[in-house]
Amino acid sequence: MAKRSAPEVNAGSMADIAFLLLIFFLVTTTIEVDSGISRKLPPIEDVEDPPIIKQKNIFTVLINKDDLLLVEDEVMEIKDLKEAAIAFLDNGGGTGEEGCDYCRGKKDPASSDNPDKAIISLQNDRFTSYKAYIAVQNELVAAYTALREREAQRLFNKSFIQMEKDVKDGSNYTGDKEKLKEQIEQVKLLFPQKLSEAEPKK
Amino acid sequence: MSKFKKKKGGDLPAISTASLPDIVFMLLFFFMVATVMRQNTLKIQNNLPTANQLEKLDKKDRIIYIYAGKPSERYQSTFGQEARIQLGDKFADIKDIKLYIESERAKKNEALIPFLTTALKVDSDTNMGLVSDIKQELRKVEAYKINYTTRKAVDQAQVFENMN
Numbered sequence: 257m258a259k260r261s262a263p264e265v266n267a268g269s270m271a272d273i274a275f276l277l278l279i280f281f282l283v284t285t286t287i288e289v290d291s292g293i294s295r296k297l298p299p300i301e302d303v304e305d306p307p308i309i310k311q312k313n314i315f316t317v318l319i320n321k322d323d324l325l326l327v328e329d330e331v332m333e334i335k336d337l338k339e340a341a342i343a344f345l346d347n348g349g350g351t352g353e354e355g356c357d358y359c360r361g362k363k364d365p366a367s368s369d370n371p372d373k374a375i376i377s378l379q380n381d382r383f384t385s386y387k388a389y390i391a392v393q394n395e396l397v398a399a400y401t402a403l404r405e406r407e408a409q410r411l412f413n414k415s416f417i418q419m420e421k422d423v424k425d426g427s428n429y430t431g432d433k434e435k436l437k438e439q440i441e442q443v444k445l446l447f448p449q450k451l452s453e454a455e456p457k458k
Numbered sequence: 459m460s461k462f463k464k465k466k467g468g469d470l471p472a473i474s475t476a477s478l479p480d481i482v483f484m485l486l487f488f489f490m491v492a493t494v495m496r497q498n499t500l501k502i503q504n505n506l507p508t509a510n511q512l513e514k515l516d517k518k519d520r521i522i523y524i525y526a527g528k529p530s531e532r533y534q535s536t537f538g539q540e541a542r543i544q545l546g547d548k549f550a551d552i553k554d555i556k557l558y559i560e561s562e563r564a565k566k567n568e569a570l571i572p573f574l575t576t577a578l579k580v581d582s583d584t585n586m587g588l589v590s591d592i593k594q595e596l597r598k599v600e601a602y603k604i605n606y607t608t609r610k611a612v613d614q615a616q617v618f619e620n621m622n
Binding site: 282290292 | 475478479482483489490493507508509510513514515516521581582583585586587594597601602603605606607618620
């Protein structure tokens with residue numbers, strides 16, 4: 257007599273089980289990556305004899321408790337902040353060694369000497385809302401990025417944002433990565449981010 | 459005589475579904491690999507502000523999260539309406555931040571410590587006072603790299619809306 261083959265296990269419900277698992281993972285998945293504005297905090301140490309900074313090299317941005325903006329002692333709307341910051345950073349009013357040959361600003365002697373000296377000072381109240389603070393930070397970073405973008409275009413004929421992207425996840429980038437990093441540093445050095453934050457006033 | 463007669467005639471043969479489990483498994487594996495489980499249950503309202511000058515925070519193993527905001531509704535009876543800090547799964551005080559950062563650091567690979575970033579996930583309606591206190595604490599433990607986590611703004615107008 258021929259041996260009877262073992263009965264086959266019914267695999268019809270396998271798909272159901274797999275679907276169940278699939279739905280579970282679909283629901284729990286968060287693929288999106290967090291993103292935000294990166295900042296570096298200053299070390300806490302007290303500096304003895306802080307360097308004297310000329311008043312004209314400081315760009316004061318103040319956000320009060322009602323989220324109103326006071327820039328250089330004048331009320332300003334947030335939409336004008338970026339332009340004002342660019343005008344300040346790009347001023348290049350210094351002469352001789354303190355000059356700035358790549359600045360395209362008005363060279364107003366009453367404004368900043370050169371981008372290296374220009375400091376943006378951000379002050380806020382304890383009751384300023386966080387979203388207003390982020391909006392201001394965003395505009396100031398945008399001002400720096402716009403200027404760096406301009407210099408990157410002038411020096412390397414490349415987009416600064418694209419350069420940073422290439423360095424970060426540059427698996428598709430075919431050129432010399434080290435060179436690209438150097439170029440980014442070079443552009444950053446032309447417009448260094450000097451953002452000082454005062455402790456909020458009580 | 460056989461029990462199973464071969465059908466004859468115009469009936470279309472049924473489409474074989476034998477490979478359906480394979481397809482589903484393939485999808486399943488994709489999602490299993492891509493899944494990052496939510497690490498912390500949020501006990502606070504966390505409506506992030508919007509911005510458009512963003513940097514991506516990839517490399518999840520190099521991030522320490524600090525949440526802040528008003529307690530969500532079910533916790534308001536016990537914790538009140540004032541904005542609070544949440545570290546891990548628990549509500550915490552300002553002074554707990556130091557310990558939390560240090561314990562998180564101890565969990566990570568030593569080589570990664572200089573690259574650790576503290577991501578501040580703060581609700582948009584929080585007062586800056588609390589955020590400044592957090593920043594002050596972070597400076598004390600030398601966690602200088604921070605990131606204000608935000609949502610991506612659709613357009614510039616959405617960023618400006620933050621001011622009203």
